[in-house]
Amino acid sequence: MLSRVEKINDFVVRLANVNGSGSASANRIFARSIIRMGVPVGSRNIFPSNIQGLPTWYEVRVSGAGHLGRRGGYDMMVAMNPQTWDKDVAGIDAGGYLFYDSTKPMPSSKFREDITVIGMPLTEICNKQYSDPRQRQLFKNIMYVGALDALLGIETDVTEVLIKELYKGKDKLIAPNIEALHIGRDYAEKNLKGAVGLKVKRASAVGDRILIEGNAAAALGCVYGGATVAAWYPITPSTSVAEAFASYCKKLRVGEDGNNYAIVQAEDELAAIGVVIGAGWNGARAFTATSGPGISLMQEFIGLAYFAEIPAVLIDVQRGGPSTGMPTRTQQSDLLSAAFASHGDTRHVLLFPADPKEAFEMSSLALDLADRLQTPIFVMTDLDIGMNEWLVEPLQWDDNKKMDRGKVMTHADLEAGKDFGRYLDVDGDGIPFRTYPGTHPTKGAYFTRGTSRDRYARYTEEGPVYVDNMERLLKKFETAKSLVPGPIRQDAPKTTKYGVIYFGSSTAAMDEAILTLNEKNILLDRLRIRAYPFNDTVIDFIKHHDRVYVVEQNRDAQLKTLLLDTGKVDPQKLISVLHYDGNPVTARFIVNDISLKSGLETSLKESV
Amino acid sequence: MTYITKPKLHHPKLPVNALGFTHRDYEGSVSTLCAGCGHDSISAAIIQACFEIDLPPHRLAKLSGIGCSSKTPTYFLGQSHGFNTVHGRMPSVLTGANLANRDLIYMGVSGDGDSASIGLGQFAHCIRRGVNMVYIVENNGVYGLTKGQFSATADKGSKSKKGVANPDSPMDLVSLALIAGASFVGRSFSGDKRQLVELIKAAIGHQGSAFLDVISPCIAFNNHAGSTKSFDYVREHNEAANALEFLEGRQEITIDHDPGTTVNVTQHDGSVLRLRKLAEDHDPTDRTSVMNFIQRHNARGEIVTGLLYVEPDSEDLHHRLGVTKRPLNSLSDAELCPGSGALQKINEGLR
Numbered sequence: 001m002l003s004r005v006e007k008i009n010d011f012v013v014r015l016a017n018v019n020g021s022g023s024a025s026a027n028r029i030f031a032r033s034i035i036r037m038g039v040p041v042g043s044r045n046i047f048p049s050n051i052q053g054l055p056t057w058y059e060v061r062v063s064g065a066g067h068l069g070r071r072g073g074y075d076m077m078v079a080m081n082p083q084t085w086d087k088d089v090a091g092i093d094a095g096g097y098l099f100y101d102s103t104k105p106m107p108s109s110k111f112r113e114d115i116t117v118i119g120m121p122l123t124e125i126c127n128k129q130y131s132d133p134r135q136r137q138l139f140k141n142i143m144y145v146g147a148l149d150a151l152l153g154i155e156t157d158v159t160e161v162l163i164k165e166l167y168k169g170k171d172k173l174i175a176p177n178i179e180a181l182h183i184g185r186d187y188a189e190k191n192l193k194g195a196v197g198l199k200v201k202r203a204s205a206v207g208d209r210i211l212i213e214g215n216a217a218a219a220l221g222c223v224y225g226g227a228t229v230a231a232w233y234p235i236t237p238s239t240s241v242a243e244a245f246a247s248y249c250k251k252l253r254v255g256e257d258g259n260n261y262a263i264v265q266a267e268d269e270l271a272a273i274g275v276v277i278g279a280g281w282n283g284a285r286a287f288t289a290t291s292g293p294g295i296s297l298m299q300e301f302i303g304l305a306y307f308a309e310i311p312a313v314l315i316d317v318q319r320g321g322p323s324t325g326m327p328t329r330t331q332q333s334d335l336l337s338a339a340f341a342s343h344g345d346t347r348h349v350l351l352f353p354a355d356p357k358e359a360f361e362m363s364s365l366a367l368d369l370a371d372r373l374q375t376p377i378f379v380m381t382d383l384d385i386g387m388n389e390w391l392v393e394p395l396q397w398d399d400n401k402k403m404d405r406g407k408v409m410t411h412a413d414l415e416a417g418k419d420f421g422r423y424l425d426v427d428g429d430g431i432p433f434r435t436y437p438g439t440h441p442t443k444g445a446y447f448t449r450g451t452s453r454d455r456y457a458r459y460t461e462e463g464p465v466y467v468d469n470m471e472r473l474l475k476k477f478e479t480a481k482s483l484v485p486g487p488i489r490q491d492a493p494k495t496t497k498y499g500v501i502y503f504g505s506s507t508a509a510m511d512e513a514i515l516t517l518n519e520k521n522i523l524l525d526r527l528r529i530r531a532y533p534f535n536d537t538v539i540d541f542i543k544h545h546d547r548v549y550v551v552e553q554n555r556d557a558q559l560k561t562l563l564l565d566t567g568k569v570d571p572q573k574l575i576s577v578l579h580y581d582g583n584p585v586t587a588r589f590i591v592n593d594i595s596l597k598s599g600l601e602t603s604l605k606e607s608v
Numbered sequence: 609m610t611y612i613t614k615p616k617l618h619h620p621k622l623p624v625n626a627l628g629f630t631h632r633d634y635e636g637s638v639s640t641l642c643a644g645c646g647h648d649s650i651s652a653a654i655i656q657a658c659f660e661i662d663l664p665p666h667r668l669a670k671l672s673g674i675g676c677s678s679k680t681p682t683y684f685l686g687q688s689h690g691f692n693t694v695h696g697r698m699p700s701v702l703t704g705a706n707l708a709n710r711d712l713i714y715m716g717v718s719g720d721g722d723s724a725s726i727g728l729g730q731f732a733h734c735i736r737r738g739v740n741m742v743y744i745v746e747n748n749g750v751y752g753l754t755k756g757q758f759s760a761t762a763d764k765g766s767k768s769k770k771g772v773a774n775p776d777s778p779m780d781l782v783s784l785a786l787i788a789g790a791s792f793v794g795r796s797f798s799g800d801k802r803q804l805v806e807l808i809k810a811a812i813g814h815q816g817s818a819f820l821d822v823i824s825p826c827i828a829f830n831n832h833a834g835s836t837k838s839f840d841y842v843r844e845h846n847e848a849a850n851a852l853e854f855l856e857g858r859q860e861i862t863i864d865h866d867p868g869t870t871v872n873v874t875q876h877d878g879s880v881l882r883l884r885k886l887a888e889d890h891d892p893t894d895r896t897s898v899m900n901f902i903q904r905h906n907a908r909g910e911i912v913t914g915l916l917y918v919e920p921d922s923e924d925l926h927h928r929l930g931v932t933k934r935p936l937n938s939l940s941d942a943e944l945c946p947g948s949g950a951l952q953k954i955n956e957g958l959r
Contacts, residue, residue, distance in 0.1 A: 210958035220954065226944040228936040229707045231700075252946040258932035260943055262707045262925075267733040271700040274693070274730070278704025281691060282669070282712075283937035285944075286704060300694050308691075394955040397948040402941050436937060437669045437689030437705070438712050445666060447682060449692040459682070 004116055005075050005095040006197035009039050009064030009205075013148075013198075014074040016081040016088045017141075020052030023080065025166060026141035027058040028389075030148055033159045034062055035211065035391065038203040042068035042508065044388045046583060049236065049327040055084045062198075064205050068355075068391055069508025072588030075198055078144060085110065097196050099144070099151070118195045120147055120187060129183065139180035146184025151196040156185055210394050214385035215289075217356035218315050219244035220395065221363025222287050223252055226403045227313070229286035231264040231275035233294065236327045237383040238317035241289035269294035273301040273312065280311040281448060283408070283436035285367045287313035292321040292334045295341065302376050303342025304450045306473070309423070309432070311370035311377075311406070314338075315363060318382040320582045329582025330383035332504055333554035338378045339532055339562060345470065347477050349484060350378045350532040354507035357392040358530075359385060362485070371406035373480055374434060382553070384505040384584040407433040414443040422446045422457040423469060430476030477533055484531035487538050490514075492523035499545035500577075500594070501538075503529040503559060505584060506551050512587035513594070520591070522598050524549070532562055539567030542574070549594055551577040553585055626662040634658050634665060636686040640679070646798030646824030646839075647677055647746045651684045653801050654715070654744075657808035658685065661856060668713040669705055673698040673727060676753055677719030677746035677824075696727025699734030699743075703925070706739050709935035710926050713812055714741040721751050724760040724779040731781070735788040735817045740924035742811040743819045745781055746798070748826035749837035756829035767834030780906065782916060785819040786899050791922030792818035793898075795913045797842050798825065807915060809854040813879040816922035823911065847905055849887045849914035855880040873920050883915060892918055 005011070015030075017023035024045070031043040042061040048054035061071055076097040079088045089098055094114045100106075102119025111117050122143055126136040142163075149156050160178055167173040219241050222230065232242040242263065249261045266272040272288045279286035290298070295316055305312045318334045320326030339348055351366055353359040359381050366377040407427075409420055414435070420443065423432050432455075435444035446457040452466040453459050460466070492498075502510045507528055514526060527541045542548050542563065550560045557576040564571055577593045579585040622630040634655040639648050658665065665687035672678035674695035681690045693701045702716045716734075723731040723745050735743070749762040756769050760779040767773055785793050792814040796804040804822060811818035823842050825831050831838045836845075857878030873881040873893070883892060890901050898917045905912045932939075 208955075208959070210955050212958050220951075224945050224951070226939075226941065228939060228944065229704060231704065252950060253944070255932050255939075255943060257934075259930050260932055260936070260939055262929050262931050262936060264703065264707070264737070266700065267729055270697060271703075271730055271733060274697045274700025275704035275707070277693075278671075278691075278701035278706070279708040279936075280704070281701070282705040282708035284704075284708030286708070301697065304694050395951050397945075397951045399948050403944070435689075436709075438666055438709065441664055441666045442687060445687050445689050447690040447692065450694060451692070 002114065002116065003095045004197040005093065007075065008199045008201050009062055009203060011062050011076065011198045012071055012074040013060045013062070013076045013078065014088070014091070015058045015060070015078040016084050017056050017058065018081050018083070019048055019050055019054050019056040021141070022138045023056070023058070023141050026145050029142070029159060029162045029166065030145045031060045032162050032211070033149065033154045034060070034200050035206055036158045036162065037155060037200055038206050039064055039200055040066045040068060040205050040391055042070070042391070044070065044384065044584060047328050055081050062200065064203055066205060067508070067512040067587065069510070069512055070584050070586040071512065072586030076196065078148070080144070097198065099147070116195060118151070118192055120144070120192065125183060125187065139176070142177050142180040143184035146181040147188040147192070149181070150185045150188035151192060153199045153201065155202075156181065206391065208394055209391045211389045211391055212356045213240065213387060213389050214353070214356040214359040214381050215240040215317065215387060216244040217360040217395070218289070218363040218379060218381060218386070220248055221360040222313070222367065223248045224360075224397055225285065225364030225367035227285045227287050227367055228261050229275065229279035229284045230261070230288070231266050231272040231286070232288050232290065233266050233269045233272045235269070235291050235294050237319055237387045238289040238291045238294070238315065240387065241315055241317065269297040270301065273298040273314070276312045277301060277305050277310050280305070280370065285311070285371065285403075287315060287363075287367070289315040289317065291317050291319045292337070293324065295334055295337055299342050302348070303344060303346055305376045306342060306346045306348065307450055308448050309374040309434070310448070311374055313363070313366045313370050313377050313379065315379045315381065317386040318380065326582045328383070330505065330584055331553050331580055331582065332380070332382055332506070333558065333580065334380065335554070335558035336561060338380060347533070348376055348378055349373065349480050350380050351484065352380050352503040352530050353385060354504055354528065355385060355392050356390045357395060360395050365485070368404040369480075369483060372404050372483060373431060373476060374406060375476070380504065382505050407431055409433045409435050409439070409444060411440050414440045420444050421455045423453065423472070424455040425472050425475070429479040430472045430474070431479060481533045481535055484533065484535070486535040487530060487541070488528045489525065489537070489541065491525045493518065494523055496523040496525055497546040498523065498548070499525040499527060499541060500549040500551060501527050501529060501541070501559070501563070502551040506553060509585050509587045509590055510551060513590035516587065516591045517594060520595060522594060529559070534563070534566050538563070539569060542567065542569045546573065547575060548573055549575050549577050549597070551585070551590055553579050555580045625659055627664060629659065629665070631655065631659050633687065634685055636681070636683045639683040641676060642828050644827045645676070646748065646826070647680050648683070649798040649801060650744065650746055650804065650822055650824055651680050653804040653808055654684045656801070657805045657812065660805070661809050661812065663713070663812070667711075668715060670715045670717060671698050671702045671705065672717045673719070673722035675719040675722045675751070677717055678722055680746070681717050696722050696725070697730055698722070699727065699730040699739075702741055703734055703737065703739050706741060706925065707931070708937045710740070710931070711935050714739070716741055716743045718743070718745050720745060720747045720749060720759040720761040720781070724781055728760070728779065732784060732788045735785055735790045735819060737925050738789065738791065738816050738923060738928060740815055740926070741817060742808065743817065745821050746824040747781070747821055747837070748824050748830050749835070750826050750830040752826050752829055763836040766836040767832070769829050769832055771834070780902070781819070782821045783899065783902055786895060786902075786917060789817070790819045790917070791816035791919040793917040794819070794915045795821040795823070795911070797823045797846055797913055799839060799843065800846070800913070803848065803852070803913060806852040806854045810852060810875070810879070810881050810915065813854070813875050813877045814918070814922070815876040816919070816924050842911060845909060845911045847887065847910040847912050849890045849901070849912050849916060850892065851884040851886060852915045853882040853884075855882055873918055875920050876922070881915065881918065886914070887912070892916060
């Protein structure tokens, strides 16, 4: 007998569509309807690098308990793409549901016996209703949203409000969309009642949380952090950072006599980082947004900024590499290329936001750190954070906070006769003073160069002087440890000798996985890393545990490499949990892999 | 050697300009280029020009790329901030610096390898954007620091010191600058200081992308027979389109003594460019005809010099982007951070 998954506010729906078919907005309305019913949702676009015609998926994780990462597997498939049918059907958890367009008869071999199949003749209904081919396509999308409302118990009123909000200003579209929604709902109510055991039940678990993409949040962080110059080159998945910055600036940064910002769409990533470095050298806060290939192109300039000590902020929205790799898939695989960007000996500060809220906070912090440390700062976000809408606590800003412009010698300082040596470590923290060009008619000018120089910025190739400078740069990096966000530690309910380290977008899945691992009696203290260089407590954490799992979304264990490079820890202690197929890591994957490596068998279904 | 600064002592009778600075105040460190290098003459012309227009040295920022030419900013304007960037990428750094503080004067110094080979893209795009700057290419057709390879401006058939003929067509930076939209384009010769000083002064007063291609023979690797960038060759083939006299706004503009052959062009900052026509077929305010003019003379193997094109009412990048009149690097927290109230509203729109 067929067993059905029966769940309330805890399931995964995956929708398979063809990209360019207008499904994206319908799917968003579906996810948002659930959120408006007070039930948290983690929604993710899994999409191709293409404009029209290729497969795209949208995964909706419904979790009253508030798990916003990917769980792994799905309980219901809304199969709207014949190209991917077989794989889509095969991936459904046993006891799950398949919703499909039954206009064309399908052979029984195309289905499975352990799932509930729900057919709805969407094309037929649309063809009857509409004569225009584009309308047939677009309204089919909203029609299945109506059907899903009925099947899952989502209040139609809520969806209607969202349609009205979406098409505000294009009011003509509201009525026909609502009509299509009703057609879908009515059909399902009449013909498919009780077909699905998954239910959305009104709750109050969302609170005042907001829904925002990481790229928009990072851009907003740059606005709040005081960035005035942005230079960028279009590259997926970072493009919308620059676009969002432009759009927020138009609203928030227009002064009486013009724009209090300048944005340059550069001819390539080399020029983009060049503009940022020029602006930083001249005392403006500047950033660029890019992805792995851009970081590769910027290497030489990043070395210059490190060596010549120029503030710069790079928002790296990581994607699948190397080379063109998987432009529309996510990874955490730029850690090493960013941490050691450039030829020669360099080390760079990296920040690891876990969600859009932290992308906001860390982008503004990065601008402070760049000025304070006079060096490039990388905000290492990724496609999962950057291009998906995440449910996060409202963004907050403390109005008492002032920009930290770092050590800048002013006209008055120079007049007072302060000794200015551009590369002179006056405070013992490795950070020298700088002057902005144009500060004083006769004092404080210096020549910035990528060649070696002495403490007073005079060119030299003297070995000891070069070494002195390189050692000071290391000291500065040591200083950075105390300025970057420290790790967040959460201990297991009982004392344990095992730990897990993770960072960035793996956090949401990790938070869920830890509960399951607890249930399986695999107790782990956990440490979320938020920045490189690592705070000393990170190395202590490893030293105080017998075995530490390191969860990351790349093949080569890049975080582990940085950990081993930083601390004198036993490499055998660090066990990698690596997920790098381009899709965001799932809770099930983490549970399975850690269980396996703990010597336990597991039977949770993992699917891509 | 460049860390050696020249002694500040000077003859008490050395002339001073309106700011009370002597010529020496505009100098930099001792040059380490080869004795007789054309680049040193260009540095001298920059010093002379800045002295003559009473430029406060700290109000100018000098930027360069990599190469012999790019080393020269150390040798002039020691009271100015300078930035020796990476090979071929000075234009983007200059663009960023310019965006950060529109009140300074930006001088980019580059070479033909730096701007026509590795940096061709940045050169063209920087000019396209109308960055307000003086962009000088010290053009010798050769890589000096790596000992004599051809650069992209070397003429086809021109011979290297080892006697090898260059098989490739040259990049003409003047033509490229015109196509890219430069609003001030001149060419000069390091051996013609009088012409060069006036061009630099005019370029500094120009608002927009001012480009100067200065043929500057490399005495070590490109000054032999068969080279088209040697002192002798350039002297023989130099065709001046006009003679420029730069008049600052506060100077009295006298009546033309030679009507019909002299044009006065008033720049945005009030300075006047008095151009005495030398070539019949040249109109410096008509971009298309200037391009034709240059191609015609190029085809005859002539090197046209002078102020080739000027658009006196040009608009710069800041204007195009609608940026505030105040330097972006001087804006306060209150002007930059929208505050918690605005954030509250943004949050409300995201539920």
